[in-house]
Amino acid sequence: MKFEKVTVVRNGIPLLTTPDFLRQPGLTAVFPTRAGGVSKGACAAFNFGFSRGDDPGDVTENYRILASLVGADPAGIAAVRQVHSDRVLLAPRDGVANPFTGQPLQDADGVVTGEAGIYPVCYYADCIPLLLYAPDTGAVAAVHSGWRGTLQGILKHAVALLTEELAGDPARLLMAIGPSICPRCFEVGEEVAELFRAAFPHHPELVLEGFDKPHIDLWRAVEVTALACGLREENITCLGECCFEQPQRYFSHRVHKQERGVLMALIGRREAL
Numbered sequence: 001m002k003f004e005k006v007t008v009v010r011n012g013i014p015l016l017t018t019p020d021f022l023r024q025p026g027l028t029a030v031f032p033t034r035a036g037g038v039s040k041g042a043c044a045a046f047n048f049g050f051s052r053g054d055d056p057g058d059v060t061e062n063y064r065i066l067a068s069l070v071g072a073d074p075a076g077i078a079a080v081r082q083v084h085s086d087r088v089l090l091a092p093r094d095g096v097a098n099p100f101t102g103q104p105l106q107d108a109d110g111v112v113t114g115e116a117g118i119y120p121v122c123y124y125a126d127c128i129p130l131l132l133y134a135p136d137t138g139a140v141a142a143v144h145s146g147w148r149g150t151l152q153g154i155l156k157h158a159v160a161l162l163t164e165e166l167a168g169d170p171a172r173l174l175m176a177i178g179p180s181i182c183p184r185c186f187e188v189g190e191e192v193a194e195l196f197r198a199a200f201p202h203h204p205e206l207v208l209e210g211f212d213k214p215h216i217d218l219w220r221a222v223e224v225t226a227l228a229c230g231l232r233e234e235n236i237t238c239l240g241e242c243c244f245e246q247p248q249r250y251f252s253h254r255v256h257k258q259e260r261g262v263l264m265a266l267i268g269r270r271e272a273l
Contacts, residue, residue: 001177001223005239010069012036013046018176018237021133028070028119029131029140029267031178031239033249036069037062039261047251047261048123050099054261060100067119071270074100076117080108082144086152090161091118109154110143112161119268125251126243128222129178129265132158134168138273142265147192150221151199159229170230175237178265179250182242183208183217190214200224 006022007014013036021029037046038061043054046066050059067074078091079099088110089096096111097103099121111120120142122129127146134140141158143149162168193207193214200206203224208215219238226236243250251260 001219001233001236001238003238003240005241013065013069015069016179016239016241018239020174020235020237021131021176024133024135024174026269026271027133027267028072028269029133029176030070031129031265032066032263033179034251034263035249037065042256042259043261046263048264049262052261063100066264066266070266072119072266072268073117076268077119077121077266078111078113079105079121080111081105082109082123083107084146084148085109086149086154086157088112088141088143088154088157088161090165091115091120109145109149110141110158112139112141112158112166113268114139114166116269116272119266121264121266123262123264124178124180124243125256125260125262126181126253128180128218130155130158130222131176131178131265131267132162133174133267134162134166134172135174136172137166137168138269139166139168140267140269142267145222147188147216147218150218150225151195153225155222155225156229159226159231163230171232172235173231174235175226175231177219177222177236177238179239179241179243179263181218181244181252181254183215183219185242185244185254186216186218187211187213188216192216196221
């Protein structure tokens with residue numbers, strides 16, 4: 001796993017991505033920060049959550065701003081209602097909804113597509129946003145991987161759709177681990193630590209000792225899962241950005257509690273390969 005990031009600034013708004021993604025012609029893959037958008041108060045400024053008490057008109061405008069920055073059609077954004085599950089949907093086959101048209105969002109935590117013009121998204125505020133790209137087919141995925149989803153193997157389901165359903169080669173998949181809580185800050189109870197020990201018996205390094213309570217290296221847990229799915233270490237990039245340590249730059253559930261917005265990672269292609 002590499003630790004790399006690139007900040008692309010468009011219209012004064014920073015968007016984070018990886019060198020691997022930037023090298024792929026026609027691919028859009030970004031992790032916004034709080035900077036940008038029109039939301040106010042606790043949701044300032046780039047909030048993409050309609051359930052955070054924010055003005056719906058401001059949230060809709062945030063979607064349109066981001067889509068404009070990356071050259072995407074807002075109507076192509078494909079979202080789900082994240083519920084800390086292992087469910088991944090294939091768009092458009094599974095009827096994934098657009099988040100600001102009034103369509104009800106399905107309960108799931110990942111979206112995969114093989115079609116250009118569809119932009120899977122996932123939301124983050126401490127949990128890991130994962131973006132994946134299959135350069136041999138042009139298929140993409142956005143996955144929300146909190147500790148529950150990581151234990152349930154949600155990444156395995158996303159990789160299966162990208163490879164088995166859409167004929168991608170797992171050894172060529174590119175994956176980015178976006179801004180999320182880092183191992184230094186991810187304190188858990190002993191019961192959660194024990195779940196990770198049981199789920200990853202050959203990787204004791206995932207549970208960090210030396211703190212008042214155990215800490216989990218969720219970044220490494222995701223990498224271990226990806227490697228088991230056939231991804232190559234050199235194709236996995238962690239941006240190394242911690243939401244908890246930078247609450248002015250990112251929304252953090254642990255810092256801001258319920259007085260916050262949510263950020264959104266987006267990936268897609270405007271044109272087919």
